[in-house]
Amino acid sequence: MAQRRLDEPTKADLEKMAAGIQANTRVNLASLDGTSAVGHFISATRCIYRYAVDTGWIRPVDNPARQLTMPTRQPSPRYAIPANQLSEIWTVAATTGNDADLDALILRLHIETACRRGGALALRPHDLDPDQCLIYLREKDGTDRWQPVSPTLMRHLLEHAAERHSPRSGQLLRYRNGRPITSRRFDHIWQRIGQCRRSSKCRPVAREGLWI
Template identity: 55%
Template sequence: MSRQLAEKTRRRAIIRRNSRGGRSAAENLIAAARCVYRQAEEDGYIQPDSNPARRVAKPRRLASTRRAISNRQLSEIVQVAATTGNDPELDSLLLRIHIETACRRCGVLALRPMDLDSQQCLIFLREKGGTVRWQPVTPTRMKALTNHVAERHRGTVDQGSPLLRRRNGAPVTRRHYDSLWNRIGRELEWVARQQISAHWLRHTTLTWVERNFGYAVARAYAGHCNPDGRTGETVTYIKASLEEVAEALAALTGEPHPLAG
C-alpha cells in the first residue's frame, strides 16, 4: 500500500464526462485498503503502528457539481417524462415522488404497499445508512400511489413486496431510472450535457424549502435529523416537526395536506 499505488490508480481511471482526474478512484482504493488493513488489525495479524494504510491520506473530496435547477428546467423534464417512452404514467409518478419528497432513488425503490399511510398522506422511506422516516406527500400523489398498487399488483397484494411496478408487473429497478434519464437527455440536450439525474431533484426541492422555511425544516425534509461533527450540537435544539415538513410541502405544491396547519 503506497502513495504511488494511489497515484497509479488515479492516472488509470476511466475518463468520463464528469471525471475529476481520477480522484474518486484513488479515494476508493485508499478506503478499501484501509478497510482491509483495519480488519487485519482487529484480527491481530498486524499492529497499528505497522499499518501502512494509516500513513496515506485520502484525496480531499471536491464539492459536488449538483445544484438546484430552475422552474423552467424542471417543467421541461416533467413534460418529457409525461409525453415520451412506453410508460409515461410510471415515469411521471417517479419524478413527482422525488420532487415532493426530495428522497433518494433508493428510497423510492424500497417503497412497499405497507409503507402508505393514506389517511395522513405519508410514505415510509428507507434510505442509505439504514435511515428511515415518514415523509408527507400530497393527497394527489397518495391517490396515484394507491391506484398504482390496485392496477399493477396482480392478484392479492403482497404488502411487503416492491410497490412501484412496470406494466408487466415487474418491479422498477435502477436500470429503469437509467433508461428514463437517458431518454430525457435525448430530448433535452442540457440534461445530457450536465448529467442531470434524480438526485438533482433532491437538490432543487431542498433548496426551495431552505430558502422559504429555513435550515431546520430543510434538514428534516431531507431526512438529516441527527447532528454530527459537521453540523454541531445546535441542530439538536432546532429539529423541525413532521407538521412543519407538511406545511412546506403544501406551500411547494399549492395543495393542502392533512398535517399542515
C-alpha cells in the same frame, strides 16, 4: 510491489502507487479527478499496516502508511437541477412514451421525497398513510423513514395501486398489465428524455398531469 516484504515499501513507493491510481482512475461525474480513489487507497493501506503493527509483524517505526497525506476533499460536482430544466424533464416524461402516467408518477415521487431508485421500487400500498399524507420508504443501508408527501401525490399513488391491482403487501409501482416495474424502467425514462431533448422531432402533447 507484490513480491516485496511488507516492511520494504517506503513512503515514496506508496506515493508513487497513489499517483498511478489517480492517473488511471476511470473518469466520471463522481471521480473528482481521481482524488476519491486515492483517498480509498490510502485508507486501505493504513488499515493493512495498522493490522501488521497490531499483530507484531512490523514495528510502528517501519509503518510507511502513517506518513501518507490524505488528498484534499474537492467540492462535489453534484448540484440541484434548475427549475426550468426540471420542468422540461417532467414534461417529456409525462407526455411521451408508452406509459406516461407511470413515468409522471415515478418522477413526482422522486421530486417530492428525494428517495432513491430502490426506495421507489420497494414502496408498497401498505406503506401509504393517506390520513397523515405519509409514505414509508425503505432504502439502502437499512435507512427507513416516514416521508411527508402532498395530497396530490398521495391521491395518485392510491389510484395507481387500485387501477393496477397492486397487492397490499406487494410492489406498488406496476405496468398496466399488473406486472411490477424494475430498475430498467428508470433507464428507459432517462434514455427517452435524452433522445427527446436531442431530437427536433419530439413534440410532447399537452395534457393534465401530476402538477395539478
